[in-house]
Amino acid sequence: MDVLEEIIVPFSSVNDNSVIVLSVKFSSGSYVNAGEIIAELETSKTTFTVEANHAGFIEVLCEAEQEVKINQCIFKIYSSAESIHVKSVGNVVEDALEDNPKVSNGNTFTVFSDKAEVYIIEKKISKSLFTSFDYVNVSIIEEVLGITQDINVPKKTEPKTNSAPISNQDDVVIEKLTKDKVLEIEYLSSVQQSNLTSNVTVDIDIDKTTAFLNERLKVIKNSVLPLIIFESSRLLKKHKLLNCYFENNSIAYYNEVNIGLAVDMGKGLKVLKIKNADELQLLEIEEKITELSDRYLNDTLSVDDLTKSTFTITDLSSFGVYDFYPLINKGNSGIMSISSTINSSCKVSITFDHRVTNGKYVSIFLMELKDRIESYKSARNQPAKTAIHCYKCLRQNSAESLSNSIHFLKVVDPYGNDNVLCSLCYEGF
């Protein structure tokens, strides 16, 4: 379909930057002949008509009583009528609703102020709570969240208090939940309310592994957490059903692996994101953990730190907790808990969303994780007896090779000599 002609508002007088469309003679898709009058326009001094110079099918880009600017394109003439659609002129709805827009008070438009946007992202609030409002700012968000039950409340002057007492007030003291806690409830309800979560647990022997880590890591001591993050993130690239979430009978797979580390160091329970954890080395992961912890303590966490974790890990091992059943966060299909060490082993447990995966799948994941974690042995326990190196790449059996599980094979090289080949060269690239 060719554009035969674009009709723009002509410049008519020094006084006018704009003119008014008095009438439009055709509707979009109609056929016009060359020379036909298609509209009447009015300036501050006079009225004039606009004609089509070409015959063809017209697309109308203005409407009667509309003020249009000089040089604005108000009509197009096409060689055929295909794909001419009636454009709606006028207001553009700024922020479409995420969820079902049918609202009790008939509102169909909702826009959030900049501060409100940040707030809801940070607190992971659903925009669907505000469908009855046209303009939402932080104070409206806080008002709405003062009510836990009622979603569609269009006009409030003060937040309602839960007025019905649930206990005889002589024997208890009633305290209202904090806003953060209310948000947490809302957030956790997202996956758990399906009632289709389940849990698998393994024991992992971490004695040698802990020793190894205490040597390798710079700051964090007596904790397998950084290693678990390291290995889990790589495994999640393979086991995609734990790096996704359920929505509308579909599975939304994440493209990245961002480990969310659940942290509560006195300033509330927050999930801190380690972005692209599968691409980070062990020391980098340790660095990230300490960085995020600092930011948490200094209240300098950014919105980005708190959003879009694809899988969450929560470590209560330092609290001497033997076992616990973690709850899946909104936007995840699994969460891993690490319980404390007893007899040199710790329990690692995964709660998973049965709507996207199943027990067998998760068990396989955990077994692989267990194998990997247990395969680490400290360099100190097994020092390199001799310094050997691969004859092809010259890699030595240094600490680095040990940590990366690179091994060396005794081979006969092409010259017939006894030599050493590292496993990487052996396996090829």
Added chain:
Amino acid sequence: MNLNHKQLKKAILIRTVEQEFLNLFSKGKLNGTVHTCVGQEFSALAFAGQLKKSDFVFSNHRCHGHYISFTDDWRGLIAELLGKKSGTCGGIGSSQHLCKDNFFSNGIQGGIVPVAAGYALANKLDKNDAVGVVYIGDGTLGEGVLYETMNIISKWDIPLIIVCENNFYAQSTSIETTIAGDILARAESFGIRTSKSSTWDVEELFESSRQTIDYVRKNKKPAFHLVETYRLNPHSKGDDDRKKDEIDSFILKDPINIFENTDPAYFSRYYNEIHEKVQAYINSIENDEELKIDEYYFPEEEKLYSWSGLKFNPNKRQVELLNEYLTNEMESNRRVVFIGEDVLSPYGGAFKVAKGLSEKFPEKVFSTPISEAAIIGISNGLALNNYRPLAEIMFGDFILLGLDQIINHAAKFAHMYNFKVKCPLIVRTPMGGGRGYGPTHSQSLEKHLIGISNTVVAATNQYIAPSIIYKSVFKQECPVIVIENKVDYGKKNAPLAIESYKYEVTDQDFPVLRIKPQFSNPDLTIITYGGMSDLAVGSISEIFKDLDQIVQVLILTCISPIDFKVLADELKTSKFVFTLEEGSLPAGIGSEIVAGLSEILPNKRYKRIAALPVPIPSVKSLESGVLPTKKDLVSQIKKYIK
């Protein structure tokens, strides 16, 4: 001396009443003061006393003789000065502010002259036979509005007689120190017929006054009649520094005294009869009641109102809509008179509001010389005499030239004359800057117009069709000043479309316009009027985006008196209330709004936003530094809500 005894008796009556007043004053029975006309009685009788009942008289502070001569109501006068409810004006106006049957007096020197001219103009438009007299003194010759009026009455052929009673003193000042040139030459220079008489040649006086009256009635042209005279008593009471022998010489010349000496028998008879009559009357009303406050002051009743959606005429500019409305009004109401500078076609007024009017209604459109005081004064006179004048003051800055006529005349007539008359004056004027016209052509002076008694100050804005405002303006029976805006004239009556915001108005005479979201409650409200309306509305989106506040804008169309109740009803969810005006900050409209609202809603946070208190510069960058801009508005709000 061959004096008409009837006239003599009347003169004696006047003198007796005046002397009784002085008596009563010294006994402490009169409030205020009196300015007696003892010695000048015949001047009153020669003019006011020779008019028809359908004629009219305007007089000044020294009006008792004029009053008695024209109305014969010496009883009402006495009751008035004694403060009785049965007095001419219920005791409200007293000595200087009298009104009865086409007789008016007021205490501002010269102020009555253009009003008298307007009254006479109304008679001319009515094509009746009436003429009018306005009494001035030698002192009045110092006031500018006298000359504005003489110019106009001569140019327009208005049937008015200016009688100048020259008693050679204005209060304590002799005319030698105040009057340059010649008195009659002043009127002659305007082409007005002049005559000269004195109260010592009574026959001549009555003869020539008759001629003056007949001339004016017959020719429908003005006249100026100088009457030399002398007041035998002080200016008011006790303040007399004139030389005793001078006074004595005039006492001897006085016609009534001469009559007393030459005809003592008649004199005593007349005098005693009159004196007894007057005394008896004074005694009889001594204990009569006075007016009560609730017979004088009538507070506004609260009226119910409701909201509805506002309709627009987006294809028409405000000035076109206004011109259309005024044309229709003048067509349907033959009493509307359009009066202003440069209003004749084809020019049609500086802002073209009067376009085409003088062609359609040639007898009802008056283009005046540059005389703002006379424009409003003449309009006052027209209003008093059953017309509906529409006075245009070209730029709001110039309204100050006519402020006396608004405040001391139009605003007071109804009350001070005990509600015997109405003055439905309409003054329209554009305020506002933004065009670089500089300090004296860009101002918003409405703050000097609010709070005037009995006067409505309305303000148009671009979102409300002028017909809505003016329909109500034409319904009012009190003076109305309509503040228009220069820049708004060219704007279309169209809303600024903001998603999910509604434009609604009340159904009151001068509605309040409310712009707010359909569903969410506002956090802050901006109250404004007139030319700043689009500034407020245009800032809504930015304030929401940058300051996280949901804005409501309330636009007043009446800034005096302000309806605080409607405003307060709409502020329930707003924590902050801002007022926005183009005038300067001190004692502006915002001050009045905040004061009134804080009496009802003391717990809000209020802030006034206005122009800086300096004259408005012409250069664009400075002008927008002084006048409020959108940037100012948002940043001031931002600072205040922290």
